[in-house]
Amino acid sequence: MNLDILHALSSKRFTLKALSSVLLASTLGATAAWASTPAYETCNVSNICMWSEADWVGTRLFVGNAPGEKNFTGYSNFNDMASSWANRSISYDARWYYDVDQAGDNRCMNSNVQLAWMGWQDNEEASSSKIYSTNNKCS
Ligand SMILES: [Ca+2]
Numbered sequence: 001m002n003l004d005i006l007h008a009l010s011s012k013r014f015t016l017k018a019l020s021s022v023l024l025a026s027t028l029g030a031t032a033a034w035a036s037t038p039a040y041e042t043c044n045v046s047n048i049c050m051w052s053e054a055d056w057v058g059t060r061l062f063v064g065n066a067p068g069e070k071n072f073t074g075y076s077n078f079n080d081m082a083s084s085w086a087n088r089s090i091s092y093d094a095r096w097y098y099d100v101d102q103a104g105d106n107r108c109m110n111s112n113v114q115l116a117w118m119g120w121q122d123n124e125e126a127s128s129s130k131i132y133s134t135n136n137k138c139s
Pocket of ligand 1: 079080097098099100124125126127
């Protein structure tokens, strides 16, 4: 119990409404503190990652941290699963593709950007990726 709650309880003007607003503020405060460590930080700085669920949770795919290409089939075992991503590199833009071998419709993943929800159209479509050698490929 924090001091605000003790104060509300001891106040001559104590009301249930006052107590509930203090409790609500405490709850919101606790939520804000928890949210201060975003889930995408499970993907280390300089890495690019995708997750099977929105808000950077669920199964995580390490897309990479250096220029190159990857298919999400086979060993990666992440085909048509991605729902969120984070590009924690400040040096490399990246792109994901609907099909393997960097084919089909595609979307950029700007350096130093996180996307909590890829959207209903793009959800669980990504099948391959490319990491560029510079950070100016996404407009
Ligand atoms: Ca696909």
